[in-house]
Amino acid sequence: MSKLFPKSANKLPLQIVIYLAVLGSIATAAVTYYMTPKYTRVGYAPVQPVPFSHAKHVGEVGLDCRYCHNAVDQSYHSNIPTAQTCMNCHSIVKKDSPLLAPVRESYEKGTPVPWVWIHTTPDYAYFNHSIHVNRGVSCVECHGKVNEMDTVTHMQPLSMSFCLDCHKDPAAKLRDPKDVFNLDSKRLVDQGPEGAAKAAKFVHDWKVMPPQSCSGCHR
């Protein structure tokens, strides 16, 4: 009886398993890297119609976040300032700068400046700024150190697991409410030995119980 299979075929099952494992790992790695918010979002820094520098305005001039984003502590939406807000200063400072032409045009004609949207959640997730900034979550937690950015860059994945990490353990991320808009401030837990106790007290006194149910964000 002749051999149907060569001897080398004995190794075939093992080879198949190895190939499949390698292929599977590559696929997993590719999906993890290319298809998750970490890849698709973090680092996104589109060119804006006006090269507005937060580093200059916040870091150097010392504007408070709420000077421009004035609705952030009242509304679900942190508003982009109107051209009028910009013109409060820029009708005096750099009033002829060509870079500010879109702002001046917007102010005069009432047409909006088409800022490119960077940070967003999916349509079925309802994120509310006001509840976060009023209860000890600083801007920096999601947006990074915007006060040091010349071009605003997406720093955190803003994925569901990113949200839930904090919702499961809020004490680790909270700041003193008066430090919320101070992007250089430290989290309570990072403030020396009694920090953790302070954070725990905050969570207890304010009954900080971020929702972990679907209804918290999905409607």
Place this chain on the structure above:
Amino acid sequence: MKRKFEHPAPSQRELNGPKYWRSLDELAQTPGFKAQLEREFPPGSETSEGVDRRHFMKIMAASFALGGIGLSGCHRPERNILPFGKSVEGIIPGLPQYYATAMPLRKSAIPLLAETHQGRPTKLEGNPTYAPLGGRASLIAQASILDLYDPDRARAHTKDKSEVTTAAVNALLADIAKSFSGSGGTGLAFLAEESSSPTRLRLVRALRQKFPNAIWAEYEPVADEPPIAAAQAAFGANVKPLYHFAKAKRIVSIDCDFLHAEAGSVYYARSYAMGRKLNSAKDEMNRLYVAESALTLTGSMADHRLRLATSHMMAFASALALELRDKLPGVEALQSYAEGVPVKPEWIKACADDLRQNAGECLVVAGSHLPPVVHAIAYAINEALGNVGTTVDFVTVEPSTAASIQDLANAIKASSVRTLVVLGGNPVYNAPADLDWPSLQKSVQQVVRHGLYVDETSALAGTHIAAAHYLESWGDARAIDGTIVPIQPMIQPLFGGLTEIEILARIAGEANADPYELVRATVTTTADAADADKTMRRFLHDGLLEGTAYAKAQVSFNARNAAALLRNAPKFTAIDKNNVEIRFTFDHKVDDGRFANNGWVQEVSDPITKIAWDNAILVSPAFARELGVYPTGSLLQVARVEEGELDSLAREQAHIGEIVIGGRKIRGPIHIQPGLATYTVVVTLGYGRSQAGHVGTNAGYNAYPLRTSDAMYVATGAKLTSTEERYALANTQAHWSMEGRDLVREANYEEYRENPGFVREVGMEAETPSTIGKVGEAMTPQQRAAEIPRGNSLYSTPNAQNGGFDGVHQWGMSIDLNTCIGCNACVIACQAENNIPIVGKEQSLRGRQMHWIRIDRYYSDGEIDAAAFGGEGNKKLPEDPQISLQPVNCQQCELAPCEMVCPVNATVHDNEGLNVMAYNRCIGTRYCANNCPYKVRRFNYFDWNQRQLDSLYLGPLGPHGMPELVKMVKNPEVTVRMRGVMEKCTYCVQRIENGKIRHKVKMAQDGNPADMGKVAVPDGTIVPACAQTCPVDAIVFGNILDPESQVSKAKQREQEYQLLGYLNTRPRTTYSARIRNPNPKMPDYAKQPLSRLEHSRKNEPEGAEEGGHGAEPHAAEPTEAKG
């Protein structure tokens, strides 16, 4: 197979205009296409035959390939944020704003608060500042927001079918004013709708001064206020009655559907419910007697309901007055009118005695459609019993000086009208048939029409002026008690529409025709100049002008003058099957036809007939038998009729009937409606529009051709025949019987007072051990809500140990069946709040309606037999049933059966007791809907929002996308769901979350450290849409962890029960039993509500006669367990 669709070619204006002016076919049911659809997809076809599989695969293969290249799906689409150029005062991006406005309808208005998001109104609520309505609104007010965004609205002013500018319209109006100023208006005529607007009244006066010879006529196809002629004769004064049902212990309604069909029905329903609400057995309860021909919502609430033809109401009213002859001197004159009334004398006597015993605290009301003499009798009884000033006030109103449409028609016939201005209305469609209005209108040289739609009337008018919707207009109106309320625009006119007062001002030659200035001038006349600004600001802020209600009049009944009305009064004449009475009623939803193009109102089913998208010729079961349309076979459950009336999908296949009166003929589907007077045939007006728009055109049949000037509301001498033709009716609840089950638990008032907890002795729970076990029974309701007692279950329940319900709130709802009048306002409020799509008639026929809350309607006549389908009692339709209504939304079960079967955890519980639905997880297995005992889950069989209703079966080949205009009505707080996901009532989770967030934000900003931990939202802050609009406060929602909350108190009522509680679902929504209050002296008194009688008959056949449900437990019968 290649398909070609003939879309109407877009006009130049549409091509150049903003994007949302295209895509008209949204919501569409275009007739041609509908026919095509029916041909291609025969009923019952689940597959999309028309789509060629190979073609589909080819296209899809291409897109799969495209999808693969470069992972294009993973790239972020670039989107923009567009801030204002200049800051707008008061606007916080992302937060809604609320403005006071009002919805005018005929001679009254409903004060509203409009919610706007970034300048677009999305939701209407009642204005709570106006106390009589307490912040409630009606079905129509809720739905009217959709009309604003109706793509079928008139989009431009036209003259001889070509577009003209607003400037040209103004020039035309100025030209009319100029050309008639010499002759004092000879040859000029106006035909307008009724209105309560003080500004319009002022302008009409100015107009008449300027054009004394012009004709000002007003026409409304339906009446919703008692005829003023009755008051003029009875009291010699221009007064109208304003009823206060809350103070009435006994109410007699003479064919008066005050819960729906009368002006002020929201106020009436609300105050009626106040006299009916039972929080404990100590509370008093009113008693309602209703004599009516149709089965109305008021009749469904009656404690004693008398089926009586409308043309016999005069006889009934006379007989009632005669029984009160000791109080009514001179009443003998009515003797001859009362003869022959087919009512047991004891009925009238007992009713009259009851009134007499409650003199000063009772009320007799007559339907607006009845002749003045019946109203005069009602006024006389009310005055004689001392009700005037307590349960009814007479208020002085401005008498109408307008000519009637008949006067106008005569003038047109005499060729004395050269220019006719038709303001609103739709006379070509709804004028009395004997006038032959279409040809009259055509004979007028110049016709100018002002209207929201290019409808039947506009088609026969040379000039059409696009009207502004009331949400785009400045205006004013009077609420039911006369209080002046503002109409404020929420948005610029989408299509450049003009308001009525603007047009009148231009013709009257007012110096300033700006509608805002016109209203301001009216409102601030009384205030001096310094206060004018303040008055106006306050007016707009509050949404009403204090102290402007109609003045109460001192009236005294003048029998001699009133007797003059008797001259025209009808004597009793019998009706029979060859001399049928036709009763014209205006529709529950589309009113007189004006809301026919509103998809929301078309899709909600009529509360009594349960038919959506159509009207029907309603006949009584006895008459149906004579007509030969009575169904055969078992009728216990209509859906199981063996032959004929229903097709394989249990859709009602109605016979087409033909009504003939005096040579006029209409055809429509015959629907058998229990509870009608035997030979009264009810036809509803408002359907069968030929030019309503995509939604309303050809929905139903048109009954207006039967109406003549002398028989506007009821006609006798008609003949109804049935044909062999069939027509499918989208009947959403063909099944009318509770089959002796305990879904709606009812008791008579006496039983309730003796045994307030009777609900625990009805139904399965009485026979089974408590589902929550001894431990659970010992807990307080608050403990039970947080720690779900395990009872005798094998499974563990959510509790503190396993991370169960640990929220600071536990939400719950209570629905009071005793006050629910079934008005459907909650259904539409929910639809508006939660972005619920409409599915069209085709899909409604398949039972795919999407409403998150529905109102079930059951009939019981006490005849149901235990012998399931064999018993004699099960073989006939009830003639004189008691009606039970029950709103059912997601019951938010604590132990939800839907959750156990979801394979992907898309429906799970949150820690506040809500059964939540995560749409983005749902894969559409529909297991949950299958396992839901309440049938409250709704599945998106199609992408209702993205696809046109006439091309659903084309799948990806059909047009895709939602027009901008339709997007504008969506609530941005709620996800718009896509095809393939399940959805259901969420208790308005968006309002809950926002309420919690706003409460915490407010505390943080107030900055009081001691308050920071008080995160529980105060009671009453969070109200779901259904509860917010419920005119009778039947729905109460709140936190059941708070023993002081309204809902906790409601749930502590002894008559509170769980729907299908024995299934151990532990619903968070509970129901309060319905209590009936019959008079033991009445001949039709039943010791128990008929549904209870059926319950006893079915469950204890031998003990049925006693009617009592014994306290000792019985073994559950297998038949019931199956139900």
